[in-house]
Amino acid sequence: xxxxxxxxxxxxxxxxxxxxxxxxxxGGAEREWTVAGNRAALDRxxxxxxxxxxxxxxDTKTTLVESGANLPVAIAPVAYHRLFHPDGExxxxxAAATAGVPFTVGTLSSVGLDELAATGAVLWFQLYWLRDRGxxxxxxxxxxxxxxxxxxxxxxxxxxxxxxxxxxxGMTLPPTVRxxxxxxxxSGRAHRRTQxxxxxxxxxxxxxxxxxxxxxxxxxxxxxxxPLVLKGVLxxxxxxxAAAEGARAVVVSNHGGRxxxxxxxxxxxxxxxxxxxAGLPDARFQVLVDSGIRSGSDILAALALGASGVLLGRPVIxxxxxxxxxxxxxxxxxxxxxxxxxxxxxxxxDLRSATRLRVASMxxxxxxxx
Numbered sequence: 001x002x003x004x005x006x007x008x009x010x011x012x013x014x015x016x017x018x019x020x021x022x023x024x025x026x027g028g029a030e031r032e033w034t035v036a037g038n039r040a041a042l043d044r045x046x047x048x049x050x051x052x053x054x055x056x057x058x059d060t061k062t063t064l065v066e067s068g069a070n071l072p073v074a075i076a077p078v079a080y081h082r083l084f085h086p087d088g089e090x091x092x093x094x095a096a097a098t099a100g101v102p103f104t105v106g107t108l109s110s111v112g113l114d115e116l117a118a119t120g121a122v123l124w125f126q127l128y129w130l131r132d133r134g135x136x137x138x139x140x141x142x143x144x145x146x147x148x149x150x151x152x153x154x155x156x157x158x159x160x161x162x163x164x165x166x167x168x169x170g171m172t173l174p175p176t177v178r179x180x181x182x183x184x185x186x187s188g189r190a191h192r193r194t195q196x197x198x199x200x201x202x203x204x205x206x207x208x209x210x211x212x213x214x215x216x217x218x219x220x221x222x223x224x225x226x227p228l229v230l231k232g233v234l235x236x237x238x239x240x241x242a243a244a245e246g247a248r249a250v251v252v253s254n255h256g257g258r259x260x261x262x263x264x265x266x267x268x269x270x271x272x273x274x275x276x277x278a279g280l281p282d283a284r285f286q287v288l289v290d291s292g293i294r295s296g297s298d299i300l301a302a303l304a305l306g307a308s309g310v311l312l313g314r315p316v317i318x319x320x321x322x323x324x325x326x327x328x329x330x331x332x333x334x335x336x337x338x339x340x341x342x343x344x345x346x347x348x349x350d351l352r353s354a355t356r357l358r359v360a361s362m363x364x365x366x367x368x369x370x
């Protein structure tokens with residue numbers, strides 16, 4: 001691992017992963033315009049630095065939802081980490097514990113909750129809305145018993161978007177990888193190859209309910225003591241409704257461009273969402289963001305646009321594929337270095353001052369990414 005920036009790890013991951021696995025990680029829905037749009041939107045954010053501030057010791061500590069964090073970063077839920085490294089989520093959780101940031105365990109984790117709790121990481125749990133409510137509540141109870149600190153409900157996946165790379169590859173789980181929290185073996189739907197179709201998409205179509213509504217969020221709120229985070233919100237009205245239904249935070253996200261192609265880039269949606277919730281009675285309500293974050297300056301841009309913090313997905317998995325726990329740890333360490341550098345050069349001694357930075361728009365350079 002020789003990367004000097006987070007994006008260097010993408011090439012290292014591509015070199016060691018089989019094409020179907022890389023495509024599953026790297027790809028998006030249909031034409032993948034939203035995948036590209038997420039990056040383009042962040043590339044257009046220009047920060048207006050302040051000067052003559054004491055930045056000799058920039059403070060990056062914060063609270064995300066109700067969890068302390070050394071950085072304004074949580075690890076986003078990504079399914080089946082053992083596709084990328086034999087240690088899977090164990091490696092990622094240990095790296096998160098070392099970095100002092102929350103780790104979000106996915107419903108489709110390939111490692112069990114008890115094993116992950118034993119790593120000492122601060123855990124959040126991501127919940128897909130299952131058709132079987134008994135099974136769904138069982139997952140919530142197991143998360144509570146494992147000491148999870150927040151429940152992240154993914155609300156933008158009534159079913160998986162059309163991911164054409166996965167269909168072309170006939171993406172199928174190998175026998176060594178399974179959905180550990182769903183008590184399934186290695187002969188389930190996700191392991192049965194179908195020509196011109198993703199077995200993983202077929203599996204989730206069997207599991208996920210496309211009929212979930214705000215009433216279901218209220219139903220869940222009454223049945224758990226964990227703070228709720230709704231992930232996949234892009235419209236300001238939905239963010240306000242989330243707060244009214246008792247959520248503690250939303251994640252402005254288009255699922256990394258993997259659901260509705262041509263959905264608004266997260267960085268474009270973020271300011272309006274942040275403005276809509278700014279005057280809510282619950283001053284603790286937070287707006288987080290994911291989709292396209294690749295650097296410390298991206299994190300700074302997200303804070304300036306109104307976020308309290310970011311969720312990081314693909315870059316952590318690049319590190320996992322490239323070097324297991326040490327690769328994940330290196331990615332998170334680079335992000336900390338980059339964020340401290342960006343804060344100092346922008347005249348921000350702490351994260352609160354970053355939220356007061358003015359933003360402008362970078363000029364557009366045809367054929368060149370800034």
